[in-house]
Amino acid sequence: MNGFQDDLTGFADDYALGLMSPAAAELFEAVMARDPALAERVAHLRETLMPLDLSAKPHALPEGFAARLRDQVSQTPQDGAVVPPAPVLGSDPTVAPTPANLPAAPLRRWMAGVAAALVLGVALGFGGALQRPGPEPVVMAVLLGPDGQPRAVVSDYGNDTAQIRFVADIDVPQGYSLQTWTLPSAQMGPQSLGVLDGPQATVLHGPDLPAPGDNQLYEITLEPEGGSPTGRPTGPIIAKGLAAAQSGV
């Protein structure tokens, strides 16, 4: 077994045992979603250790628990369920936030190009991220595509610098760019973190922004080449997600 495989086995063990930091676990889940063999390994260890969970003494549920849960569930939409398309961050009513303003053929090609393969470089980047001593991101966000699958991971370092890595292949049609946005507050509206040269790992230097916070929204949209002409997101959402604050544990 080579070093990389050793690392992955170690990560799988740590993940199954709950020994990863929340940030690393979230990243690992994104990697696992693209790597069935890895998911299988985690599942196998989990099944192996199952008797340890079943040895806990059962305890009657608190009164009214089922009813309260039922209430909450009935108000919770499911991930990946068929829901109306989410609105783009921009609230400018003159800009149609739909894919309708794009030629149909490149869009289809783009959709088909979102390959299900995990890129090795991403996994290595993930390993590097775990080992790199350096500054810790203030928040991280896993951005999901319309299919609910992870496409990119944003690490925001809070000094107007953010790093973006892709965990899925995204085919950008010619004449278009990817642009990254964040919504620091409803008052500020969406702020561009930068236009990407392509779907590859990029360090972004945005404008002066407030320190990123928990649950802050990040998204990537498809925009005309060079970035949105309006300064607000106009094209279809490639991926979006909410940030999780990194406690640094």
Add this chain to the structure above:
Amino acid sequence: MDDHGKQRNRRLEQAVQACAEGHPEGIDAILELEGSQLFGVALRILTRHDLAEEALQDAMVLIWRKSPQQRGPAGSARGWIYAILRNRCLTILRDGRRLSSMSPDELTRMQDARDQIVPEEGWQMLAGSSRLGDCLDALDDPARRAILLAHVGGFSHGEISARQGVPLGTAKSWIRRGLASLKECLS
């Protein structure tokens, strides 16, 4: 797995499938089949009723949300459900802000109770009469204890090394090597 276990797992799979198809009755079925055991696991890790209830509620909502994407052969429905619950428990345990909102007395009580989760003597009851128990028995004491502290107690690498009085790297390698031996023994 015995027949009873297999049957239970099949019913859990049907319940998760029902959730995946958008029927909240699946959540009721999971609670009915597994609720008191799940609550027991949360209570063992968190030691407080309020936190355990919160963990179980969050976990069940997550199961509801994620069930449409839970396909394919990676493990059993039961393993998936317990993994989500354990993750929620660990998130609560490691949420510094939440713990800092507890009084020092409450924190001490919780810490003391958590120290009892993995007893020095009589760890065997944690594995029941499973093959896993036999294989855990074959491990060195420190490796076994580290694995039990992690999985049963939900302790972090740092907490495990402090409890065992060894450097972080030593605790990590005990766990890693212990798991490798465990897998070999069980294969």
